[in-house]
Amino acid sequence: xxxxxxxxxxxxxxxxxxxxxxxxxxxxxxxxxxxxxxxxxxxxxxxxxxxxxxxxxxxxxxxxxxxxxxxxxxxxxxxxxxxxxxxxxxxxxxxxxxxxxxxxxxxxxxxxxxxxxxxxxxxxxxxxxxxxxxxxxxxxxxxxxxxxxxxxxxxxxxxxxxxxxxxxxxxxxxxxxxxxxxxxxxxxxxxxxxxxxxxxxxxxxxxxxxxxxxxxxxxxxxxxxxxxxxxxxxxxxxxxxxxxxxxxxxxxxxxxxxxxxxxxxxxxxxxxxxxxxxxxxxxxxxxxxxxxxxxxxxxxxxxxxxxxxxxxxxxxxxxxxxxxxxxxxxxxxxxxxxxxxxxxxxxxxxxxxxxxxxxxxxxxxxxxxxxxxxxxxxxxxxxxxxxxxxxxxxxxxxxxxxxxxxxxxxxxxxxxxxxxxxxxxxxxxxxxxxxxxxxxxxxxxxxxxxxxxxxxxxxxxxxxxxxxxxxxxxxxxxxxxxxxxxxxxxxxxxxxxxx
Amino acid sequence: xxxxxxxxxxxxxxxxxxxxxxxxxxxxxxxxxxxxxxxxxxxxxxxxxxxxxxxxxxxxxxxxxxxxxxxxxxxxxxxxxxxxxxxxxxxxxxxxxxxxxxxxxxxxxxxxxxxxxxxxxxxxxxxxxxxxxxxxxxxxxxxxxxx
Numbered sequence: 001x002x003x004x005x006x007x008x009x010x011x012x013x014x015x016x017x018x019x020x021x022x023x024x025x026x027x028x029x030x031x032x033x034x035x036x037x038x039x040x041x042x043x044x045x046x047x048x049x050x051x052x053x054x055x056x057x058x059x060x061x062x063x064x065x066x067x068x069x070x071x072x073x074x075x076x077x078x079x080x081x082x083x084x085x086x087x088x089x090x091x092x093x094x095x096x097x098x099x100x101x102x103x104x105x106x107x108x109x110x111x112x113x114x115x116x117x118x119x120x121x122x123x124x125x126x127x128x129x130x131x132x133x134x135x136x137x138x139x140x141x142x143x144x145x146x147x148x149x150x151x152x153x154x155x156x157x158x159x160x161x162x163x164x165x166x167x168x169x170x171x172x173x174x175x176x177x178x179x180x181x182x183x184x185x186x187x188x189x190x191x192x193x194x195x196x197x198x199x200x201x202x203x204x205x206x207x208x209x210x211x212x213x214x215x216x217x218x219x220x221x222x223x224x225x226x227x228x229x230x231x232x233x234x235x236x237x238x239x240x241x242x243x244x245x246x247x248x249x250x251x252x253x254x255x256x257x258x259x260x261x262x263x264x265x266x267x268x269x270x271x272x273x274x275x276x277x278x279x280x281x282x283x284x285x286x287x288x289x290x291x292x293x294x295x296x297x298x299x300x301x302x303x304x305x306x307x308x309x310x311x312x313x314x315x316x317x318x319x320x321x322x323x324x325x326x327x328x329x330x331x332x333x334x335x336x337x338x339x340x341x342x343x344x345x346x347x348x349x350x351x352x353x354x355x356x357x358x359x360x361x362x363x364x365x366x367x368x369x370x371x372x373x374x375x376x377x378x379x380x381x382x383x384x385x386x387x388x389x390x391x392x393x394x395x396x397x398x399x400x401x402x403x404x405x406x407x408x409x410x411x412x413x414x415x416x417x418x419x420x421x422x423x424x425x426x427x428x429x430x431x432x433x434x435x436x437x438x439x440x441x442x443x444x445x446x447x448x449x450x451x452x453x454x455x456x457x458x459x460x461x462x463x464x465x466x467x468x469x470x471x472x473x474x475x476x477x478x479x480x481x482x483x484x485x486x487x488x489x490x491x492x493x494x495x496x497x498x499x
Numbered sequence: 500x501x502x503x504x505x506x507x508x509x510x511x512x513x514x515x516x517x518x519x520x521x522x523x524x525x526x527x528x529x530x531x532x533x534x535x536x537x538x539x540x541x542x543x544x545x546x547x548x549x550x551x552x553x554x555x556x557x558x559x560x561x562x563x564x565x566x567x568x569x570x571x572x573x574x575x576x577x578x579x580x581x582x583x584x585x586x587x588x589x590x591x592x593x594x595x596x597x598x599x600x601x602x603x604x605x606x607x608x609x610x611x612x613x614x615x616x617x618x619x620x621x622x623x624x625x626x627x628x629x630x631x632x633x634x635x636x637x638x639x640x641x642x643x644x645x646x
Contacts, residue, residue, distance in 0.1 A: 165506065167558070171513045171551040178520055178544045185537035192541055193523055216578065223574035223609055389612050393605040394624055396578065397598055400585045401628060405638050413586035417579050424575050428567055429512065430505040447540045459533030 003129050010129075010356030014364060019062050022055065023361050026063035027368045030070020035078060035380045036391060041071035043218045045331050046210040047395070050402035057339040058354050062361040064335050068328060069121070069365045072311060073373060076113045076304055077380050081106055090307070092279040096292060096299030108241040109300050110377055114370055116253040116305035121366030123257050124264070124312025128319070128359050131265070135320040136345035144452040145463055147322075149473040151446045154323040156477045157266070158438050160484055169435045172426075176436035179204055180443020187451065199411035206334040207403050208412045209440060212419025213426075213433045214327075215399045219392045220424045241297070249301035252282050256302035260309030265316050266325075278306035312362060318343055319355060322445070327434045330441045337441075503564025510556030513548050520545025577608035593643040594633060598625040 013019070029051065033044040048067045052060040079090040080097035093113065100109040142150070159169040182193045183203030194200040241249070259281065260274035282302040283292045292299050315332075317323045322344035324330040336343050341354065348355045373380075403412050423433055457463035465471045501507050520541060527538025581604040588597035602621035606612040632638045640646055 165555070167551060167555050168506065168509050171509070171548060171555065174544055174548045174551065175513070175516055178516070178541060178548065181541050181544070188528075188537045190527070190537040192527065192537055193520070195523070216582070220571075220574045220578055223578075224571045387611075389606070389609045390616060390620060392609070393581075393602040393617065393620070396581060396605045397585070397601050397624060397628070400582060400601065401598075401632060404585075404589060404640075405632060405636070408639070410586045410590060413582060413589075417582040417586070420582070421575060421579055425512070426509075428505075428570060429509040430565060431509050450540065451535045454532055454535065457533075459531060461532065 002133075006133075006352065006356050007129055007360060009352055010358070010360030013058060013353040013357030014062060014360040019059055019357070019361065020364065022059045022063040023066045023365050024368055024372070026052075026066020027070040027365055027372060030067035030072075031074045031077075031369070031373060031376075031380065032070075032383070034071035034074020035383050036074075036386065036395075037078060037082060037084060037384055037388060039395065040214075040218065041068070041075045042210075042327055042331070043215045044071035044074065045328060046207075046214045047399055047402065049207060049210070049331065049335055050406045052335060053338065053406050057336075057341055058357050060335065060339050061341075061354065061358045062365075064332060065358060065362055066365045066368070068311070068332070069308075069362075069369050072308065073114065073117065073369050074380070076117075076307075077110060077377075078384065080109045080113065080300070081381060081384055090275070092275045092303040093300060093307075095279070096294070096296050099293065099295035100297065100300065103295055105295065107377065108245055108297070111241050111374060112245060112249050112253075112297055112301050113304040114373055116249065116256065116301045117308040118366050118370045119253055120257040120260060120305040120307075120309035121312055122363060124261055124309045125359060125363040125366070127261050127265075127309075127313050128316055128362070129356075131313075131316055132320050132355070132359070133348065135316060136348050139321050139345045141469065143467075144449040144456065145467050146470045146473065148446060148449040148453055149464055149470040149477075150321060150323060151442050151449070153473045153477040153480070154317070154321075154325065155435070155438055155442065157480055158326065159435055160480060165430070166484060168429075168431050172431055172433070172435040173439040176439025176441075177443040177446065178439075179209070179436070180440040181447060186444075186448070197411065199409055203444075204415065204440075205403075205407060205409075205412050206338065206441070207406060208415040209419050210331060210334070210437060211399050211403060212416045212421075213423040213437065216396060216416065216420040217423030217427065217433075219395060220420065221427055222388065223392065245297050249297050252278075252298035252302035253305040255281060256305035256307075257309045260306030260311075261313050263306070264310030264313030274306040274310035275303035278302040308366075315362070319347065319358075320345055324438060324441060327437050330437050333441050342445075501560060503559040503562060504566040506555050506559035506564055508567060510552045510554075510559060513552035513555065517545040517548030517550075517552060520548065573610075574608040578605060581605040581608070589640065589646075591645055593646070594640045595625045595629055595642050598628050 014023070029048055030044060033039055033047060034041055045064070045067055052063045055063060075090045076093050076097070078084050079093040080101050083094050083098040097109045097113065100106065155173050159166060159173065180203070182200055184191055184201050191201060256278040259278050263274040263277065279299060279302060282298045283289050286292065286296070286298065314325050314329055317325050318329045318333060322333070322342065324333045333343055341347060341351075400413060400416070403416055426433055453463055454461065464474060524538055524541050524545065527542060528536030529538045529542060530536030581601045584604055585597050585601040588600055599621045602624055603617060606617035629642050633640055633642055
């Protein structure tokens with residue numbers, strides 16, 4: 001069995017004491033920051049990125065994966081306990097999770113969410129192990145022409161899930177691509193858009209961009225809202241779900257996992273779609289749909305499993321094709337690039353320990369989350385009580401120290417401020433920052449593949465439609481666009497965002 | 500007639516960014532399609548961005564849409580000031596003064612902040628940060644004074 005052999009390589013690499021420590025620290029930090037009120041998973045990961053910089057590549061990836069799961073779990077915790085979704089994918093968890101919490105059943109809801117996530121995480125890991133090599137083998141036939149078309153498809157499908165107008169989202173991709181090109185051109189050595197600032201010769205730093213657009217921007221937006229957070233007054237009694245809960249929850253978790261695993265592979269924001277789809281499915285097949293929104297446990301188990309399964313399988317396009325399907329994956333990709341790893345099929349070939357080690361650590365991370373979180377729910381609840389006015393200055397300072405400790409450059413600090421203000425402006429103009437970040441991260445390699453393709457074809461742009469694989473990818477991209485523009489689907493998409 | 504403030508604002512922003520790209524890159528070498536210079540892709544992108552901005556802007560004048568919500572200047576300006584203070588102080592005054600100043604300035608962004616809370620907190624946070632970053636993680640940052 002190839003998979004077993006590969007997974008054993010992975011577990012050997014991941015199960016060293018050091019790496020287990022990184023995984024544990026990542027999970028803990030991720031949950032710790034993720035559970036703080038007003039900090040979503042994306043901001044959490046952005047804030048904690050600097051912590052991984054000094055580590056070995058595998059250690060850094062393992063810690064990042066841990067941070068990611070921790071942040072996601074922290075997001076569900078705030079969704080259940082304070083009715084505050086950290087990100088769109090846990091909006092659904094709020095519906096029934098918070099209702100359960102109001103009836104004093106927060107413990108059961110959190111436990112079911114953790115157990116469902118763990119189960120989904122296990123299945124997702126197996127999916128990554130099984131399908132990763134297949135896709136990687138497929139991509140070996142790719143030349144720069146196909147890679148360019150693939151990135152076009154990837155960017156466009158990411159736009160599908162962005163809120164706001166389609167045109168604006170596409171324009172945001174362009175802005176991101178343009179920002180990604182700042183710095184020295186690799187092929188000619190010419191400086192582009194450096195505005196005579198020598199620190200920009202290496203391009204705009206990834207950290208200032210994401211910290212500004214997500215971390216600090218989020219603080220600015222949160223400070224606008226004087227809305228009081230409803231903190232749960234009821235005490236959490238009985239952590240363990242009853243047998244009845246289990247009986248109702250496990251089929252939902254199973255369905256959610258299946259749904260999430262499939263939707264996660266698709267480029268575009270899989271986990272949001274997955275959790276919405278799972279909730280709708282559960283409501284539809286339930287014997288008594290009226291229970292939903294009143295604290296139905298299936299409404300927690302299904303979406304949480306779907307969300308986590310999708311989070312897991314969304315690693316597949318990143319690790320095999322080098323294509324980040326959402327912002328979180330873009331953050332992962334940025335971290336890998338900083339570690340000197342260009343994600344893609346090459347990694348799997350040349351550094352199997354890295355790829356399989358990360359896959360193995362995903363599973364270990366999910367297990368750790370389960371082990372550390374169930375007993376620590378009490379601590380997380382206490383963290384939730386920290387008032388925001390005390391929290392946000394600390395967040396700001398930690399972001400700034402993180403950036404400075406990585407680059408030692410005050411220019412990066414100023415850039416962070418610039419991106420924070422830009423992010424605030426974009427928020428007011430109804431533009432999602434996600435497509436910008438995806439464009440930014442893909443910009444350099446997209447340009448390179450584009451230029452290389454045209455060198456190969458001697459300047460003939462038709463090369464992108466003459467090669468069958470590339471044509472297929474572009475047709476898929478156009479088809480996707482057509483699908484969004486069609487009125488009926490557009491309407492249901494808007495409904496999904498309204499909820 | 501503006502019917503969609505948000506989109507019009509976005510359109511202007513896109514046109515501005517594309518415009519800067521075109522203007523600043525006007526002397527970049529575009530090369531030929533078969534052998535592109537460093538300017539080809541950036542200029543093409545900037546041009547497309549201006550074009551998209553125009554389309555979005557025109558649509559904003561015709562199709563009804565969302566108006567821009569009230570902008571809260573206080574958090575934006577104060578937090579920006581706090582970040583710039585950190586950037587200015589970390590090399591000149593040192594790590595500890597930079598943290599204390601940043602926390603105090605940042606705290607002013609919220610009306611709910613109380614001096615008896617955030618002043619001690621700024622000092623406490625500075626102590627923790629110095630312990631963690633300078634002593635434990637051995638970051639090459641001077642606690643006080645220029646580095």
